[in-house]
Amino acid sequence: MWIVRIPAFLVAVSPVVFGYFLSTVGILALMFIEHDLSGPPTEVERMRPCQESPWGAAFTASGYTMKLYRSWNGLPGAQGTLG
16 A cells, blocks of 8 residues: 555655745745845946946846936036936
8 A cells, every 4th residue: 555655645745845945946036136126236337317237147137227317407416317
């Protein structure tokens, strides 16, 4: 009887173990992405009225976060965020 019981147990437990593994890897990936988005920008270009912040790693998605600024002619030194 144990010849049937042990393989059936392994088949029944494998989705649970696989789910635990995927959830820990998924939480870790979300932590890396959140760290990239919440950190200060790694590169700022002042030539244009925008701020460019790259994010991502070799094993996750990557991209850029852009912040556009507009300066008002009436108030020197005043800037407002457009997006």
